[in-house]
Amino acid sequence: MAEKDYIAMWYHARKPYGITDTIYWGWYDPETNSTDWKTWQHADADGMAGFANILRPMGYPCYPLPVCNETKVPGWREICKAKREFQTEEGRKVVNWKKTYENSQHDALSPEISCFSEEETTKLNQWCKEHKVSPGSLIYAELSNIVAERMIEGDDPFYWFYPVNVRGATGIQTESFNQVSGFYMLTKPTSSPQEWQSQMRQRFKGKQHWANWKLANIGKWVGMTGVKLIYRMTSGKQFYMGSCSNMGSWPLPGQDNPPKPDNRRLVAVAPGTANYPISATTTEWYGQLTLTLKMHPHICPDQQTIREIADAWRDALLKKIQ
Numbered sequence: 001m002a003e004k005d006y007i008a009m010w011y012h013a014r015k016p017y018g019i020t021d022t023i024y025w026g027w028y029d030p031e032t033n034s035t036d037w038k039t040w041q042h043a044d045a046d047g048m049a050g051f052a053n054i055l056r057p058m059g060y061p062c063y064p065l066p067v068c069n070e071t072k073v074p075g076w077r078e079i080c081k082a083k084r085e086f087q088t089e090e091g092r093k094v095v096n097w098k099k100t101y102e103n104s105q106h107d108a109l110s111p112e113i114s115c116f117s118e119e120e121t122t123k124l125n126q127w128c129k130e131h132k133v134s135p136g137s138l139i140y141a142e143l144s145n146i147v148a149e150r151m152i153e154g155d156d157p158f159y160w161f162y163p164v165n166v167r168g169a170t171g172i173q174t175e176s177f178n179q180v181s182g183f184y185m186l187t188k189p190t191s192s193p194q195e196w197q198s199q200m201r202q203r204f205k206g207k208q209h210w211a212n213w214k215l216a217n218i219g220k221w222v223g224m225t226g227v228k229l230i231y232r233m234t235s236g237k238q239f240y241m242g243s244c245s246n247m248g249s250w251p252l253p254g255q256d257n258p259p260k261p262d263n264r265r266l267v268a269v270a271p272g273t274a275n276y277p278i279s280a281t282t283t284e285w286y287g288q289l290t291l292t293l294k295m296h297p298h299i300c301p302d303q304q305t306i307r308e309i310a311d312a313w314r315d316a317l318l319k320k321i322q
Helices: 006-017 047-058 076-085 118-130 135-151 193-205 208-216 219-234 303-320
Strands: 022-029 034-041 112-115 158-165 180-187 242-250 265-269 278-285 288-295
Touching: 006 208, 006 219, 022 047, 047 242, 047 265, 076 208, 112 303, 118 135, 118 288, 118 303, 135 158, 135 193, 135 242, 135 278, 135 303, 180 193, 180 208, 193 208, 242 265, 265 278, 265 288, 288 303
Parallel strands: 158 242, 242 278
Antiparallel strands: 022 034, 022 265, 112 288, 158 180, 278 288
16 A cells, blocks of 8 residues: 555645645845745655755755654554653643734745854753753743743743654655654743753653654544544644744765855744744754744734844843853
8 A cells, every 4th residue: 555644634634724834945144134935835745855855956965864763653552651651731722822913824924034153053052961951942942931921921831832753663665754743842931941851851751742643643544534524623722832843953964965055054944823823943054053933923913023033032042151
């Protein structure tokens, strides 16, 4: 039987509602602060495969693509056992935005970018080692707190979706198929990087990313009709801050890569919806960190707001290493 991309079914299911799965990518020029934005569809490739499609024609091997540190998808019995053993606090899937706005698909706002030098990137990574947290825990805790202070009403916790690469364990042979799962981080408006790190470890140990992977692949059993029905029944009931993705280091280390062509940096950012209105992505290009931030017009009134938050995000991280 031919392989199918069951994750892609969800992106197709929401298109009739005017919700796109467009991933923005481009070459960012720090000297001019400009980006030549292009797109691909998430249904056609996840972030890893998308970057490989961009870089291979330029002479970058991008093979093999990074894999996770697990070798197989666990069964439900193992997942349920892990869930009982490594329990996590859970809450309501709602976000108390101070203000929301009427919008349409034609109101799309552009991503904004903040970048760091190689020296600054090295210092940030060293800070994380010294404080025993991953770069993602530091970077996204700072973003979460900045957004919460400016845009969230009250002190109730909220969820972020944190994607996880599951290549190498799924058994999927078709490289372009989506092989990303993830888990939902319940965070407070002032959660620290250490709190992010602790919760992330607990959710990993609880195999929540594998439970979500199995649920996301339910199309294998219910087909496209079932996926459409499930989406219609659930999409109006669950709301999150957004997604926070880590694209890792590019070009992939240890490969026969060509010399750095110029000072531009490869960047990308995940799709966003009214249910997941903030899309944030980190990428290291030749050792230089870049942050990409995109906000949905449902919660963001204008481009300037995104720029201000992106600047505050960078400033908060720089304060850690000054």
